[in-house]
Structures are given as C-alpha cells and as structure tokens.
Amino acid sequence: MxxxxxxxxxxxxxxxxxxxxxxxxxxxxxxxxxxxxxxxxxxxxxxxxxxxxxxxxxxxxxxxxxxxxxxxxxxxxxxxxxxxxxxxxxxxxxxxxxxxxxxxxxxxxxxxxxxxxxxxxxxxxxxxxxxxxxxxxxxxxxxxxxxxxxxxxxxxxxxxxxxxREFNVLERVWNARVTSHIPLSAVSAHISIEAILAEVELTAACLRLAGIDNPKIAVAGLNPHAGDGGSFGMEEIEVIEPAVIEAKAAGYAVDGPFPADTVFLRALKEGFHAVLTMYHDQGQIAMKMMGFDKGVTMMGGxxxxxxxxxxxxxxxxxxxxxxxxxxxxxxxxxxxxxxxxxxxxxxxxxxxx
CATH class of the missing domain: 3.40.718.10 (Isopropylmalate Dehydrogenase)
Structure with missing residues (x-):
C-alpha cells in the first residue's frame, strides 16, 4: 500500500x-x-x-x-x-x-x-x-x-x-469521567444531567469501536457512600440518579450511582465494561493500581x-x-x-x- x-x-x-x-x-x-x-x-x-x-x-x-x-x-x-x-x-x-x-x-x-x-x-x-x-x-x-x-x-x-474526552483503558474495564483537569473544588458545579448523559453516549460509542457491541456502564457517585441517601450530599439524588434513569430509558445498559470506593470491584465482578466517574482521580487511582504498566489513555470523540x-x-x-x-x-x-x-x-x- x-x-x-x-x-x-x-x-x-x-x-x-x-x-x-x-x-x-x-x-x-x-x-x-x-x-x-x-x-x-x-x-x-x-x-x-x-x-x-x-x-x-x-x-x-x-x-x-x-x-x-x-x-x-x-x-x-x-x-x-x-x-x-x-x-x-x-x-x-x-x-x-x-x-x-x-x-x-x-x-x-x-x-x-x-x-x-x-x-x-x-x-x-x-x-x-x-x-x-x-x-x-x-x-x-x-x-x-x-x-x-x-x-x-x-x-x-x-x-x-x-x-x-480522555478515557483510561485496561483489558477488563475502561474509565470515563464527567470532569477531568479541573480543581476538585469545582467538580460539583460541573456535574449536570446533560453532562453525564453526554459521557454515557460517548463512552458507549467508543466501546463499540473497540469491539464491545453491547457495552455495560457503571456510574459512580460523587460523595462518600454515594451520598448515603442525602446524608453526605444531594448530587446523587438530584443529578446523577436522574441521569442514569434517563440513560436507561434511552436504551443504554447503565446502572448506578454506586459508591466510588467499591464501583470498580463491582464492575469487575458483574461484567461492566466501563466505569463513569465524576472526577479525574476518582478513576485514575483505581486504574493505575489495577494496571499501571498496561493502562492506555484514549482520546474519544x-x-x-x-x-x-x-x-x-x-x-x-x-x-x-x-x-x-x-x-x-x-x-x-x-x-x-x-x-x-x-x-x-x-x-x-x-x-x-
């Protein structure tokens, strides 16, 4: 050629x-x-x-x-x-x-x-x-x-x-995120139903390009214990869960919000192909612990x-x-x-x- x-x-x-x-x-x-x-x-x-x-x-x-x-x-x-x-x-x-x-x-x-x-x-x-x-x-x-x-x-x-958007990829699971290189103090203000839905859509599209025809996506909460029913924050109740419900109604295999400290364990155990986290280190720490020498960064979109x-x-x-x-x-x-x-x-x- x-x-x-x-x-x-x-x-x-x-x-x-x-x-x-x-x-x-x-x-x-x-x-x-x-x-x-x-x-x-x-x-x-x-x-x-x-x-x-x-x-x-x-x-x-x-x-x-x-x-x-x-x-x-x-x-x-x-x-x-x-x-x-x-x-x-x-x-x-x-x-x-x-x-x-x-x-x-x-x-x-x-x-x-x-x-x-x-x-x-x-x-x-x-x-x-x-x-x-x-x-x-x-x-x-x-x-x-x-x-x-x-x-x-x-x-x-x-x-x-x-x-x-930047994705982190390991053989068994991908990490997508709603916000990326911004201060932690600004994360909550940048999370919206529309932003989460856009990330679900892009994540699913990129997974399909990688050969995963029916991608399953787990969505992480923002706060400790995914807010614990509003005890530690209302983002899960007011923003993240409504976005998950709307994504399901649109036909995406998505579930959550799950506590961030266990969401990757759940993803590996239950066969989710990707975890959508709310901010950079929420996913990066887990991904690098699981496979620092094999992790890939992919720019989707x-x-x-x-x-x-x-x-x-x-x-x-x-x-x-x-x-x-x-x-x-x-x-x-x-x-x-x-x-x-x-x-x-x-x-x-x-x-x-």
Whole structure:
C-alpha cells in the first residue's frame, strides 16, 4: 500500500497509524524503538513514525533492539509501506541537545512538532489513527504556552469544535469521567444531567469501536457512600440518579450511582465494561493500581482513534533500558482495532439525547 502526498488512507487488512515520538529526555525514544521492533505490532498496523532519526537510534541502542525501517522526509510519503514502517525524519533535534531526565524547551518543541505532524496526517485522512509515546507536560508548556493537556493541544491544532474526552483503558474495564483537569473544588458545579448523559453516549460509542457491541456502564457517585441517601450530599439524588434513569430509558445498559470506593470491584465482578466517574482521580487511582504498566489513555470523540500509554515519561529511569513496553503495546493494539472499525463504512450515528 502506498500513501502519496495527495492521497488518503484506504482501508486494507492493516490500518495505517501515525506514531509520534514523545519527550526525548524520558523513556519515549526507547519505547518507540521497542514498538517498532515487535513483530506482533508490525503485523497489526502499518506505521508512519515521526521524529528525528538520531533520537530514535539512540533509543534503539538503549532498548537493545534492531530496527528495519524506511527513512525519508515528509515529501517521501509515496514510499511503499507494505512491509516496513516509514520514518519521517524531521531532523529537528541533535541528541547532544537533550538533557536526559529534565523538562526543556528543546524536548517540548521536539514532542509537540512530532505530535502536530501526526495529527495533521490523520486530519487529512492519510492515516487511520494516531499513537504517541509519553509527553512531559512541563516541557510541552515551554514549547506551547497554552498547553493544558493533550485535549487542548489537539483541539487547537485541528480547530476541533466537537466533544473530545480522555478515557483510561485496561483489558477488563475502561474509565470515563464527567470532569477531568479541573480543581476538585469545582467538580460539583460541573456535574449536570446533560453532562453525564453526554459521557454515557460517548463512552458507549467508543466501546463499540473497540469491539464491545453491547457495552455495560457503571456510574459512580460523587460523595462518600454515594451520598448515603442525602446524608453526605444531594448530587446523587438530584443529578446523577436522574441521569442514569434517563440513560436507561434511552436504551443504554447503565446502572448506578454506586459508591466510588467499591464501583470498580463491582464492575469487575458483574461484567461492566466501563466505569463513569465524576472526577479525574476518582478513576485514575483505581486504574493505575489495577494496571499501571498496561493502562492506555484514549482520546474519544475524534474522527480517528488517538492512543498513548497512560504512564508518563519516567525521567527517573530514562536511559537505563528497563522501560516496560506493555502499555505502549496495548495503546497500539487498541488504536489499530478501533481504526479498522472507525475507518470502515458505517451508518451515521445520531445523538440519542
């Protein structure tokens, strides 16, 4: 399969994924190299990798892996991608300018330029999905002062006006959330029936893209013991439970609100595919305890899947060759699975609410 400068990605046995190298001062270079060395990942997707060849080779040396890639510039995307990954060499960072284990402007610029390139490939239809190895938010802010998180960056780069949300994914359960990167003191004010219904709808849609045709969603309460009948707060009675009832009436397999301290246990025991929590750490703590080395972060709501390992840049172990590729592997596998379903012709989905 070839992708020319003016062509769009076409559906084949394997989707085309853009893989952006992340922060060069952490474990991202060695993780990128490990991804490209795994036969099981090369067999599930064609890769267009974006970064600097010198940084990648340094990562491969640290990871002690050999690479078999096609290298070229952005103008060389007509190269046949059928067997070997294609590396777009932006030539924009000398390894001598990398301070390992430190967030810098150079590192943030490297990562943000790679990510921007990958996003534009997806936006133009030249790839089916995007993956990236971990960024460092401090370094990204040096390069892009308006950077709050990946959602903000993606929205700015693509001028995306739709609803996008971050999901955390493990093999047995997903975590969705109503609010994300806001102060804990502001959470209650941002929870509404409409917001919960929108998250249920998006969560169900993303689960279906991942191959779960009849998704079950457990909804967490906000307060201790899910409010205990109003003793510890009224959000469950006034907002969360009415939203669950309305979602059920719309045909979604949803239940709750359940106390947050047991909702994940219930989800695993009773076969829920996702837990919808009310705020960031309510779900993140549980997910990272259950599978820090295998967790995936997926951005839902875009016309293409966007996946990355849920862990960070691990500055403390950078350069030691001990970074676990498990979460990065799972991110690629999820992106490939979703890309095949999302790129295939399907009926237009309309909001139920």
């Amino acid at each position: 070839a992708i020319s400068g003016n062509a769009t990605a076409t559906q084949t046995d394997r989707p085309v994924l853009a893989l952006a190298m992340g922060d060069p001062a952490g474990i991202s270079p060695e993780l990128t190299a490990r991804i490209l060395s795994l036969p099981e990942l090369r067999s599930c997707a064609h890769f267009i990798v974006i970064g600097d060849r010198r940084i990648l080779y340094e990562g491969a040396a640290i990871a002690n892996v050999e690479l078999d890639l096609v290298y070229g510039s952005a103008n060389d995307l007509s190269t046949n991608l059928a067997e070997r990954p294609f590396f777009v060499d932006l030539g924009h960072l000398d390894p001598a300018d990398v301070t390992r284990g430190e967030a810098t402007l150079a590192g943030g610029t490297f990562a943000s330029e790679n990510f921007r390139f990958a996003l534009r490939l997806a936006h133009e239809g030249r790839v089916h999905g995007v993956c990236f190895t971990p960024f460092n938010k401090k370094a990204m802010r040096y390069a892009y002062p308006g950077y709050d998180d990946e959602i903000r960056f993606v929205s700015d780069v693509l001028s995306f006006q739709g609803k996008m 875009l016309p293409f899947p966007l996946c990355t390992p849920a862990h960070g840049t691990a500055y403390d172990i950078a350069g030691r060759g001990i970074a676990d590729v498990g979460a990065s592997r799972e991110a690629v596998l999820l992106a490939a699975k979703m890309a095949k379903r999302q790129a295939a012709p399907r009926k237009t989905e309309h909001s139920t609410f």
